[in-house]
Amino acid sequence: MRRTKTNVTIHDVAQAAGVSVSTVSRVLNNKVDVAPETFHLVQDVIGKLGYTSSLAARSLRSHRTNVIGLVLFDIADAFSVQIMSGVDRLLKELNLYDLIVYSGVDSKRKLAEDRERRCVALMDNSITDGIIVVAPSAATFANISPLVIIDPHNDTPGYPGVISENHAGALAATQYLTSLGHRRIGYIGGRPELQSSTQRLQGYTDGLTQVGLPLEPDLVQAGDYTRQTGYLNAQKLLGLPKPPTAVFAANDASALGVMEAAREAGLRIPEDLSVVGFDNIPESAYFYPPLTTVDQSINQMGYLAAQLLIRLINEGELENRNYTLPTRLVVRESCMANHNNSQP
Amino acid sequence: MRRTKTNVTIHDVAQAAGVSVSTVSRVLNNKVDVAPETFHLVQDVIGKLGYTSSLAARSLRSHRTNVIGLVLFDIADAFSVQIMSGVDRLLKELNLYDLIVYSGVDSKRKLAEDRERRCVALMDNSITDGIIVVAPSAATFANISPLVIIDPHNDTPGYPGVISENHAGALAATQYLTSLGHRRIGYIGGRPELQSSTQRLQGYTDGLTQVGLPLEPDLVQAGDYTRQTGYLNAQKLLGLPKPPTAVFAANDASALGVMEAAREAGLRIPEDLSVVGFDNIPESAYFYPPLTTVDQSINQMGYLAAQLLIRLINEGELENRNYTLPTRLVVRESCMANHNNSQP
DNA sequence: CTGTTAGCGCCTTCAC
């Protein structure tokens, strides 16, 4: 890159202030043992020259940057956004760390894994004191610095993680639907490699079992937590010879896809089809109709993960277990009692 | 930070492969002039040791990181998300740069400015080859590396920028409302320091003038592009002795706030109040009712800004002007002809 | 084709 003006370095500051480089460094780091007048003099010069120390150099030397990294599967996803915002919230409270977000979305599983690993490698032991990875496609990372995972991979045992009461939430949603009299309840899954997805499916299954309903393979569609896939698989569900009267989607984005597919098929929600989501992303309250969903405090997950990470950074040790956050059913207007169906 | 395992460096790789450090470096950077066998040997060792080069060190030395930075006013905002996604899209196409996002949201203007400047300083000339700043509170930055601005500050002449046809869009929206017979049209503004905000207000004013309507100060409320403020100021508008029959909000988030305030006041949309937004964020199609709004291809703004930035990085020069993207009215279901009002 | 040398900007001993 062509670079016309050269950056002002600690050296320039030292020269301009007539002191040594190390003195400037001391001032920068608020060390004691600097004469008050020297301190102010240096600060003045720093201000005048508009000097800011180089993250790269600082990091290289001291291995401490006060920056934490966040790796997301898709930066444009509402879930990710809430996580970010929660992490950001803690960091603002602490007012000590800066946040760098790294995006690695890719439709192809394998590419997403590679990208995630690259992100982690790029930050790890370099510009970042620790990393939070959200809903990773990859099970393991070649990391050295502290790492916390939100919504962990099924096969990731080695890191502290933050996860929701997915089973309880999915169970509650399914119970709600059966209590409304629904007997054919479709399910649209999430990314199968994630614990959240596995647990939600189990909650759905158990909810069915509780009222003596069998698990019908036709009614269970795969998914990947995207609206797109929710839409496509809802079409399959609605095209069944005996379509469901309700659909439980593994997250709100999928649920939105379900609603679209239903509307296109000429079905009214909730009169003709009940829909439940999972996540309670802020938008879900503004869907039409407002979506009944399972709330997991996504923002809080980010907040908690950041807390864990910072403990990990400062104390160097932390139990490698999943920290769990509660979920709760939020009833809005996308479900209705089922009348036009068989009572077995 | 306590660090138990020490990181594997280029040195370790060299030693393990029985070559010199510079040879490893050549392999890393795909230089020519490396014997194929040496090349493979080194690559093997790299793989075996799980080595990845340190961004910090690389950056310090070569001033070239292949990372570009994005500074957002609020990372959790739908507009920001679309920008990110657009930037991300170009970078994926190029498959050469990585993206780092930096968030600096703060409700207080002054703090936001400081934070933005800190973000820029942190990345500038250090871990980043160039920076994109979105809707800055600050007018200027102490930057050295290439910088592009999306939705520039009113007083920012010194950088290339990306902006929409805000005036044309706002004019079209206002004309649409007047063509529906509305004569009392409320307006809720955006962040006043931004060009976008200034231009939209002008479009609104001109739209009124075209049909001989005066600008009524009561009908023009300040704003800041947030739902919250949209909500609050819509309440003021609706509480007027002679409330408006339509509200044009400077962005979709504000428009959502307007809808909430209207609903709370017992007004139906569009029967009792027409609402128009600006942005066409994806969610706006799912609002209830679906929002009529002015589309600016936000995603494309990010894409274009990234293109500009990369040209700037590689060619070192670029005209410091605003690159403009078109806008277009998207009619959905939040507006209706005005009957119950005076025909002057 | 490969090794040696010299820093990038900063922080940290260690002297004074």
Added chain:
DNA sequence: GTGAAGGCGCTAACAG
């Protein structure tokens, strides 16, 4: 209280 010297991990000449 302050300066000098060394090195963090890497790349870019320059020799061979």
